[in-house]
Amino acid sequence: MIDLPEVRLPRVLDRVGALWHPQAAAHHLIFGQTGAGKTTLVKALLGLCPYSRVLILDPKPKADPVWDGGDAGQWGKLVTSVPPAFGSDREGGGPRGLWFRLAGTPDREQTARRFADALAIVAAEGHAVLVLDDVREMCRQLRLAEPIDSVMNLGRSANILAILCATETGWVAGRNQGAMTWIGHTAGLDAAKDGAKLLGRSGRDWYETTAAIEPHAWIYSDSQPGSAGLCITRG
Amino acid sequence: MNAPQMRTPRTCERDGCGRVFTPKRDARYCSDTCRAQASRASRMRSETKQAVSERREIIAAPLVWDPPSEPRTPCQTTDPCPECGAPLVAEPRGIWHACLACGTLVTPPGVTAPYAAGTARQRQVKSQRDRDADARALEARRQRLADELDTLTADKRLTSEARGTLKWYRAEVDKAADMARLDDLVEQARSERLPRAGWFSRPAAAEIEPPDYDDDDWEDGDEAQADDPAAPPAAPPPGRRMTWREAITALGWRLLPAGNGCQLLADGRPCAGPADRDIGSAWVCGAHYGSLGAVIWRDYDQRSAS
Numbered sequence: 062m063i064d065l066p067e068v069r070l071p072r073v074l075d076r077v078g079a080l081w082h083p084q085a086a087a088h089h090l091i092f093g094q095t096g097a098g099k100t101t102l103v104k105a106l107l108g109l110c111p112y113s114r115v116l117i118l119d120p121k122p123k124a125d126p127v128w129d130g131g132d133a134g135q136w137g138k139l140v141t142s143v144p145p146a147f148g149s150d151r152e153g154g155g156p157r158g159l160w161f162r163l164a165g166t167p168d169r170e171q172t173a174r175r176f177a178d179a180l181a182i183v184a185a186e187g188h189a190v191l192v193l194d195d196v197r198e199m200c201r202q203l204r205l206a207e208p209i210d211s212v213m214n215l216g217r218s219a220n221i222l223a224i225l226c227a228t229e230t231g232w233v234a235g236r237n238q239g240a241m242t243w244i245g246h247t248a249g250l251d252a253a254k255d256g257a258k259l260l261g262r263s264g265r266d267w268y269e270t271t272a273a274i275e276p277h278a279w280i281y282s283d284s285q286p287g288s289a290g291l292c293i294t295r296g
Numbered sequence: 297m298n299a300p301q302m303r304t305p306r307t308c309e310r311d312g313c314g315r316v317f318t319p320k321r322d323a324r325y326c327s328d329t330c331r332a333q334a335s336r337a338s339r340m341r342s343e344t345k346q347a348v349s350e351r352r353e354i355i356a357a358p359l360v361w362d363p364p365s366e367p368r369t370p371c372q373t374t375d376p377c378p379e380c381g382a383p384l385v386a387e388p389r390g391i392w393h394a395c396l397a398c399g400t401l402v403t404p405p406g407v408t409a410p411y412a413a414g415t416a417r418q419r420q421v422k423s424q425r426d427r428d429a430d431a432r433a434l435e436a437r438r439q440r441l442a443d444e445l446d447t448l449t450a451d452k453r454l455t456s457e458a459r460g461t462l463k464w465y466r467a468e469v470d471k472a473a474d475m476a477r478l479d480d481l482v483e484q485a486r487s488e489r490l491p492r493a494g495w496f497s498r499p500a501a502a503e504i505e506p507p508d509y510d511d512d513d514w515e516d517g518d519e520a521q522a523d524d525p526a527a528p529p530a531a532p533p534p535g536r537r538m539t540w541r542e543a544i545t546a547l548g549w550r551l552l553p554a555g556n557g558c559q560l561l562a563d564g565r566p567c568a569g570p571a572d573r574d575i576g577s578a579w580v581c582g583a584h585y586g587s588l589g590a591v592i593w594r595d596y597d598q599r600s601a602s
Contacts, residue, residue, distance in 0.1 A: 066361040075365040082368060082390050112401065113391035145411055148392075149403040157401060159392065177424050185410040188391050220391055220406070289363035 063270045070105065070296030073281050077241060078109050080285050086240030087216040088223040091279075092230065092259055093245025094252065098277035100127040102243060103192055104136060105296065106224060110190050111156040113222075114148040117181060117192040118176055120165035120199055128162065137162035143179045144188065173203040180208040185278065187219025193264040194226040201232040210234040232253045244271055244280040256280075260291065365413055370394070375405055437478055440574075441469045444445040448490070458490040479554050540575040543591040551578050560584045 071245060080086040089106065091099050091171050100289035104127075117137050118148050119128060134154030139162050141216060151158030163179050165172040181187050191212060193199055200206040213234065227233045229252070236259070244256040257263055260271070260282050274280060279293045282288075308315045308326035310333055317326040325331040368388040374385045377395035384393040384402055393402045448454070451464045465485055470476045544551060550561040558567035558581035569581030575588065 064359065066359040068361045076363055078367055079365040084390065110385035113389045146403065146407050149407065151401065166558045175425055186407040188404045188407050190391060222389060222391065287364040289361045292361040
């Protein structure tokens with residue numbers, strides 16, 4: 062086990078707030094199993110962008126209590142498609158009417174079509190924070206790896222920030238583009254190894270460390286100038 | 297001659313031995329056993345020291361985490377506010393813009409640019425549905441051209457060479473992967489001469505022309521028609537209807553190269569309507585089709601009355 066400094070989440074968010082920008086560190090990668098607290102962490106990160114246009118792609122066809130809790134539209138207006146220049150009239154949800162949430166349907170083909178259209182709009186217009194929850198399902202089941210990769214590559218040139226949430230690392234487009242990495246609760250040695258790899262670490266001590274992360278706790282890492290290395294945070 | 301080396305007694309260096317011996321050369325231990333024991337002890341000491349040092353490093357690692365975290369502030373952009381013209385400000389994440397003078401959020405120009413006319417250099421939105429629609433339009437046009445070519449090829453009066461040319465066009469139309477290629481083929485086909493073979497036509501000289509072929513059998517009018525079947529008659533019969541092309545000219549409009557939409561350039565502006573009406577050499581939208589039709593019928597009525 063490796064001893065890591067334990068830091069309160071608001072302090073880590075201060076650091077993220079200083080880095081998170083298309084010209085510096087554009088994308089987050091959040092890795093953890095179901096129930097690890099990925100969506101809760103995304104909500105904390107969205108607190109950093111109240112004035113930004115946000116599009117959340119959530120392939121889950123059923124209502125998600127984490128997203129749907131609270132006021133209607135608090136975490137983005139639930140829509141079935143996004144029009145061109147969405148948010149220009151501040152017709153969405155969130156604090157400034159700029160947040161949208163595109164949820165999946167039981168029909169996988171229809172979900173894939175909706176998401177592909179939305180990704181095409183984001184790729185053309187730029188200027189959006191894109192939340193992919195969960196990116197592995199979108200890449201593998203919905204076969205959207207190519208457009209997701211393209212949007213991620215646009216990042217700096219088109220002012221696109223992305224938050225990728227993944228339960229596994231295989232099949233995930235853009236997993237190596239996370240300037241800020243969050244490793245959360247996983248089960249099994251393979252997942253622990255994947256988590257350590259995403260942090261750029263290997264060895265038994267690191268596998269034990271990533272395997273021991275509790276739900277709603279995160280190892281945070283960024284490789285930006287001034288980085289103080291890894292830390293563990295809860296929240 | 298060298299003086300004989302002095303051999304002084306020495307104490308064995310192994311911990312716990314302490315025996316005094318007289319070394320033969322520069323030995324540090326009194327016996328082989330002592331040397332082996334000392335070597336083993338040294339190795340163990342080294343390993344222990346390394347382990348302790350690593351442990352110290354881990355313990356000594358600073359458990360404070362305090363990287364620089366200066367909050368990002370809004371920064372000024374070069375884009376002017378559409379309302380007051382003041383320079384816009386990008387919010388801390390750099391995604392959306394705001395005008396501090398007006399106190400409002402403003403859509404960045406990059407968001408609307410893909411939909412502005414005449415910005416071909418910008419990225420254009422092309423969804424799966426758009427791509428499907430393009431593919432359908434391409435297939436429909438390909439099929440239409442193929443049918444037209446099949447009709448032409450079925451004309452028994454055409455020469456073998458003309459039929460061969462048409463077959464080549466037919467194959468190229470099948471292979472065409474985009475509208476631009478079809479445009480090019482249509483343009484080439486329009487300028488193609490398709491001679492007919494018949495009782496009136498001049499047969500291919502090298503193969504079947506008899507040595508005593510008499511050119512006097514030809515009539516001038518027939519020859520002109522045989523060389524270019526598509527050529528319009530010199531004087532249109534009275535009361536004939538105006539053609540689509542003449543109607544377009546009469547209205548002062550122009551035809552654009554075939555694209556996805558209406559091909560008409562009316563009043564200097566391209567039409568964005570869906571091209572769902574065929575006027576022979578082009579496709580136009582329903583509204584323009586109606587306007588052209590009205591001109592043709594008005595003209596026909598006037599001619600008939602006169």
